[in-house]
Amino acid sequence: MLQVFHDIEKKIIASLKENPTQTPETLGASTKLSADQIRRGIEWLKLKDLAIVNESKTSVFSLGKNGIESFKKGLPERRLLDSLKNGPRKMSDLQQELGPVFGPAIGLSRKNNWVEASSDEISLKNPILELPGEKTLKQIAIDNVSEKHIDKNDLSVLLKRPNFIVEDVIKSKEISLTDSARLITISESSGAIDVEAKVPEIFVARTHPLKDTIDEIREIFVTLGFSEIIGNMTQSSFWNFDALFTPQDHPARELQDTFYLDGILTKKTGTAEQIRNVSESHKKNWRYHWDINEARKMVLRTHTTCVTIKHLAENKPDESRVFSLGRVFRNEKVSYKHLVEFNQIEGIVVGKDATLRNLMGIQREFYKRIGITKIKFWPTFFPYTEPSLQTMVYNERLGKWVELFGMGIFRPEVTKPLGITKPVLAWGGGIERIAMLKYGLDDVREFYSNNLNWLRSVTKCQ
Ligand code: PHE
Secondary structure, rough: OOOOOOOHEEEEEEHHOOOEEHHHHHHHHHHHEEEEEEHHHHHHHHHHOOOOOOEEEEEEEEEEHHHHHHHHHEEEHHHHEEEEEEEEHHHHHHHHHHHHHHHHHHHHHHHHOOEEEEOOOOEEEEOOOOOOOOHHHHHHHHOHHHHHHHHHHHEEEEHHHOOEEEEEEOOOOOOOHHHHHHHHOOOOOOOOOOOOOOOOOOOOOOHHHHHHHHHHHHHHHHHOEEEEEOOOEEEEEEHHOHHHHHOOOOOOOOOOOOEEEEEEEEEOOOHHHHHHHHHHHHHHOOOOOOOHHHHOOEOOOOOOHHHHHHHHHOOOOOEEEEEEEEEEEEEOOOOOOOEEEEEEEEEEEEOOOHHHHHHHHHHHHHHHOOOOOEEEEEEEEOEEEEEEEEEHHHHHHHEEHHHHHHHHEHHHHHHHHOOOOOOOOEEEEEHHHHHHHHHHHOOOHHHOOOOOHHHOOOOOOO
C-alpha cells in the first residue's frame, strides 16, 4: 500500500538520510522546521516505527568558587609542595602562608607520601610533576567539558572537594532512522493524497436510486432533442382509453385492472367534435354502442399515453418530439414484478421521419445511453398502434430476455378523429423495470421498501 508522509516527515527523513544521527536542534537547522514541527514529526515517525529516539543524559562540568581559586593559585597541595622546593620549611610558617587550605594540603600530601613531616618541620619527599586533579582542573577552566571528554578518575578527586566543580545534567535526544525507513524513497507527489486510506463512513442524505434513474432518463430525452410535457394523474376514461381506440368492453377497463374514482363523472371530457369523431371511429370499426357516460368516468391514469394523445389532439403538430414521465396506476396484485403504482416514460415523434426504422433507432439509442446494448424487437399488440412492437432486453444476470418498452405507429383510427394528420411514432414503458436492470434487483418492491442498507449501498456514480 502506498505510504503517505506529511511534508514534515519527508523533510526529517531526507535530513536523516544525509546525517544518520541527529539531535532535534540539528534537524531543525537542516530542515528549517520549527522546534514544534520537529517534535511532532519525530513522534509520528516513531509511531510508524520509522525513527529511533535515544534519550540520554550528559553531565557538563564547570568550575565552582574553590575550583576557580585553585586554578588561579594552584591546588592547595601544589602550593604546599611548591613552597618546599627550596628546602624544608617550618610548619608554622607554612600555616601562615597558606591560610585555611593548609590543613587539607598537608593531610593529602602526607597521605600520599609527597612530604615528610616531623613535629615542626616539613620537607619534600618526591617531586610530583602532575598532581591528581590538576589536569582536569585546567581542562575545565579552559572550557566547560562534557563527561565524554574527561578522565573520570582525575575528575573524581575534584568532585570530592567542596565547591570545586559544578555539574550540570543535560538531557538530549538523538534521532536516527530504522532500517525500513532508510529504504523509503520519497517522491514529490506521493504525499499528496492517499486514495486508499480508510475514512469514517458518513451517511449523508442522498436522492433515491429510482429518482436518479428518472432524472437520468429525463436527461437522455432532453439531450436527444425532446421536450417534456406534463399531464394529470387523474384522467377521464375518454383520454385514457377511448381516444386511444380502446373499446369500452376492453378487459383493461375492468375494475380489477383500473382504479376508478368512485362515482366521479367528468362533465366535459373533450370538445364536441372530438367526442363525436372518437365515438364514430369506435362505432364504425369496433361495431358496438359507444356510451358517453363510460367515457366520462374518471380514472387514475393507467399509462402516460393519455398525456400524449391529449397533447396531440390539442396541438396537432406537423412535427414534434415530446416525452412525458410520471406515476401510473394499475389495479394489479403486487408481486416481484408488479406494483399498483409505478412510473412510466413515454415519448412521441411526429413528422415526415416517423418511420418504424426510426422508431427502433431511437429506442436503440436510448437503451445504449442507459447502458443496455443487447436488445431485440418483438411484435405485439396495442389497440392504438399498428404495427406494434415490444423491446426485449437481455438481462445478463438472470440470463433471460425481459420486456421493456411497448411501441408502434398510432393507427389512423386514433389520429384521424382527433385531426392529427401526420404519422406519429409512440413508445412507452416502466421506469422501475429499467432501474431494476440498472441496480441488479430481482424484486421491484425493493424500490419502495425503504431498506436503508440497500439505499446506502447503491453506488451513485456509474
Ligand atoms: N401505453 C403502453 C403501456 O403502457 C406503452 C405504449 C406507448 C405502447 C405508446 C405503444 C405506444 O405499456
